Amino acid sequence: xxxxxxxxxxxxxxxxxxxxxxxxxxxxxxxxxxxxxxxxxxxxxxxxxxxxxxxxxxxxxxxxxxxxxxxxxxxxxxxxxxxxxxxxxxxxxxxxxxxxxxxxxxxxxxxxxxxxxxxxxxxxxxxxxxxxxxxxxxxxxxxxxxxxxxxxxxxxxxxxxxxxxxxxxxxxxxxxxxxxxxxxxxxxxxxxxxxxxxxxxxxxxxxxxxxx
Numbered sequence: 258x259x260x261x262x263x264x265x266x267x268x269x270x271x272x273x274x275x276x277x278x279x280x281x282x283x284x285x286x287x288x289x290x291x292x293x294x295x296x297x298x299x300x301x302x303x304x305x306x307x308x309x310x311x312x313x314x315x316x317x318x319x320x321x322x323x324x325x326x327x328x329x330x331x332x333x334x335x336x337x338x339x340x341x342x343x344x345x346x347x348x349x350x351x352x353x354x355x356x357x358x359x360x361x362x363x364x365x366x367x368x369x370x371x372x373x374x375x376x377x378x379x380x381x382x383x384x385x386x387x388x389x390x391x392x393x394x395x396x397x398x399x400x401x402x403x404x405x406x407x408x409x410x411x412x413x414x415x416x417x418x419x420x421x422x423x424x425x426x427x428x429x430x431x432x433x434x435x436x437x438x439x440x441x442x443x444x445x446x447x448x449x450x451x452x453x454x455x456x457x458x459x460x461x462x463x464x465x466x467x468x469x
Contacts, residue, residue, distance in 0.1 A: 389445030396438035403431035
């Protein structure tokens with residue numbers, strides 16, 4: 258009898274210990290899952306936040322890049338437009354200077370032709386000075402044609418160098434004709450001076466002969 262009681266108590270103790278152990282294990286698992294769930298959520302939230310920041314940063318960088326490109330495009334367009342304006346003003350200024358020079362030379366031609374006519378009336382041979390004056394007129398006519406081209410120069414190109422080169426090319430042609438016109442007028446003046454000197458010498462010689 259005592260043996261049976263002892264055996265029963267032992268079995269009961271073992272069962273109780275096993276139940277207690279199982280209960281504790283269950284509690285640990287439950288607590289572990291309960292404690293892990295908030296941590297996992299936090300990690301998920303953090304990852305989401307990081308990804309959101311990356312996306313926001315990428316979008317911001319794209320926006321900044323787009324703004325920079327827009328400013329660059331605007332700046333480039335403004336610079337090109339300014340260079341076009343400078344080239345156009347240069348052409349207009351050069352045309353005015355050359356036109357004024359041509360006008361002055363035409364005034365010289367008018368006075369020179371008047372002197373040539375007087376020398377001709379006095380009996381001088383004015384073929385050479387007249388030929389030089391005609392050369393000067395032809396060069397001035399060509400210069401006027403070149404000057405007129407300044408107004409028709411196309412400044413639509415985006416390269417400033419090309420626009421200024423167009424002005425230089427036209428100016429070089431006009432300047433060349435003006436220079437040649439000036440040279441011809443100088444030759445005409447020298448030739449006319451020689452003729453007048455010859456007329457004066459002839460007049461003096463005639464006067465001396467008459468007196469004798």
